[in-house]
Amino acid sequence: MNWILGFLFILTIIFLYSNYARKKKKAALKKWLTERWGTSRQKEYFNFYVIERYFKNNDHKKEAFHIISDKCKNDLDIESIFKFIDRTSSKIGQQYLYFRLRTIGNLESLLQFSALTVIFQKNKTLSIHCQQLLSKLNYNDSYYLEELFNGKQIERPTNIWFVKLLSFGSLISIILTFFYPIFSLLIVAILAVNLFFHYKNKSNISYYLDGVKQLSKSLNVGKKLADIPEIKTHFKNFEFIKKVSSIQLKTEFIAFEKNVDNEFAFLFWFVAELFKILFNIEFLIFFSFIDSISEEKEGIEQLFLFIGEIDAAISTASLKESTPNSCTPNFTAENKLTATELHHPLIEDCITNNIDLNAKSMLLTGSNMSGKTTFIRTVAINSILAQTLHICFGKSYTAPFYKIYSSIRITDDLLDETSYYLEEVLTVKELVEAAKNEQPSLFVLDEIFKGTNTVERISGGKAILAYLNKPNHTVLVSTHDIELTDLLQKENYELFHFSEQIVDETLTFDHKLKAGKLQTRNAIKILELYKYPSEIIEDARNTKLNNFN
Known part of the structure; x- marks a missing residue:
């Protein structure tokens, strides 16, 4: 006792x-x-191979208003932007946020997401509580939940009838052994055959194991989130939780092996393993589970999206709270792009600028380092954030709902033997095709056709930029070619420039956007400033005087 x-x-x-x-x-x-509310996680490691899996694998891209292409992603440093904005608490939320950043939906869904963000902005206690729940899914295994509904399903084996027969044979043999011990030999023979099927199927189970374990955990987290009154009011329909709950028992059975992490659990696992082998229980339940997964794919994805949207909304609320110099964008049916105190989110103490284009495009000139490329990137990035997270980095932003295209970073491909100029031609051709679309588009281009000679660069550039500048589109182009200013002013382009100053033998930039054509040329003066030999400076000035004035 x-x-x-x-x-x-x-x-x-x-x-x-x-x-x-x-x-x-x-x-x-x-x-x-x-304590970390509103703080960036930029210094953490970001494995974009798994973060972008849902974006790469899902079929919703077909329904989207616009997808940010890989080219545009690289041109605008979208991965760096993601590192800055990501405040998610789960791997599912991280995958969803990345998907959202590169998938522009319709205005209605954007406003619904914004309304959810506002709920969390107004109630920090609710946000922290939800983050505590979501943190249960902040393990790398959670990246693999999306495989359950996006991955290729294993086909049901044709010999499953034989496995069922072996299971029935085991049961009959055990019963007969009580009366005729000789049947114990049959049990041993059946066990040997069952071992083959059982461990052959382990590779199938291991393929799903990470995702299966996360399905069970995600369902538990989803149920708790769905019980919160504010969330219940916003989402209303939770039929998907009932559907996924119907396969929870099979899910936990398959996921049990993943949870064996101590001696007591291992002892129980060993006994259970013998029992499963003898009656082929794991094999039969696994393929029943696969059938259930196929039937409930939509419900599992809805669970993923439900958790992801909540996490992304909290992340966005945290972002807005930590950036007081941000605003809520406005969208207009007019071809009018207006923004005040716009700045790049990744540049500390960034100089702000205004833009006001009314049914016109922008031709931007200036020297290197003056801020031309950064400015057109700033406008494009803020347009994407406006249409995906309903936030802009500036005092105000008004524009159409754009499709966004870019041609900024061009590299020659040595493996494909593609020249720099041909790579430019192929990239710009995509923009030309996109310009045929009647829906508003924002085109951002830096130094068009710099891979060819001056005469053809200016001629070809003028023709293409004039073609892109259709009444429903906006083009932002930066260039060193002053000759384009007179040509494109006739094509409904407004002229702007960035300039530098040389004061007391020091080169300075104010990075402020100025109206009009660039009037100063300081390239040779900068060579002199950086102590180039006097004969080079004199030769350059004589050549300029005799040939270009």
């Missing part, structure tokens, strides 16, 4: 300590989440 009381006492101590440790861990997580 005493040993029973001692055993119960030990169990009580273990329970109380576990409960204390759990509460302490929960309190520490809450404190950590509260």
Whole structure:
């Protein structure tokens, strides 16, 4: 009797300590989440191979208003922008946020997302509580949940009838062994065959194991989130939770092997493994599970999107709270792009600029380092953030709902033997094709056709930029070619420039956008400033005087 009381006492101590440790861990997580609210995670490691999996694999791209292409992603440093804006608490939320950043939907869905963001902005306590729940999915395994509905499903084997027959044979043999011990030999023979099927199927299970475990955890988190009144009011329809719950028992059975992490669990696993082999239970339940996954793909993806949208909305609320120099964008049916105090989110103490284009495009001139390329990137990035997260980095932003295209970074491809100029031609051709679309588009181009000679660069550039500048589109182009200013002013382009100053032998930039054509040329003066030989400076000035004035 005493040993029973001692055993119960030990169990009580273990329970109380576990409960204390759990509460302490929960309190520490809450404190950590509260302290890091609004802070960027840029210094953390971002594995974009798995972060972008949902964006790459899902079929919703077909329904989207516009997809940010890989070319545009590279031109605008979208991965760096993502690192700055990401405040998600789960890997599912991180994948969804990346998908959202590169997938422009319709205005209605954007406003619904914005409304959810506002809920979390107004209630920080609710945000922290939800983040605590979402943190249960902040493990790398959670990246693989999307494989359950996006991955290729394993086909049901044709010999499953034989496996069922073996299971029935095991049961009959065990019963007969009580009466005729000789049948124990049949059990051994069947067990040997079952071993083959059981462990052959382990590779199938391992393919799904990470995603399966996360499905069970995600469902539990989803249920708790769905019980929160504010979330229940916003989403309303939770039919997908009922559908996914219908396969929860199979899910937890398949995921059990992933949870074997101590000696006691291993002992239970060993006994259960023998039982599963003898009756082919794991094999049969696994393929029943695969059938269920196929039937409930839509519900599982809705669960993914539900969790992801909540996490992304909290992340965006955190972003807005930490950036007081941001604004909520306005969208107009007119071809009018207006913004005040616009700035690049990745540049500390960034100089702000205004833009006001009414049914016109912009031709931007200036020297290197003056800010031309940064400015057109700034406008494009803010346009994307406006249409995906309903936030802009500036005092105000009004524009049409754009499709966004770019031609900024061009490189020659040595492996494909593609020259720089041909790569430019192929890139710009995509913009030319996009210009045929009647929906408003924003085209951003830097130094068009710099891979060819001056005469043909200016001639070809003028023709293409005039073609892109259709009544429903806006073009932002930066160039060193002053000759384009007179040509494109006739094609409904407004002229702007950035300039530098040389004061007391020091080169300075104010990075402020100025109206009109660039009047100064300081390239030769800068050579002199940086101590080039005097004969080079004199030769350059004579050549300029005799040939270009």
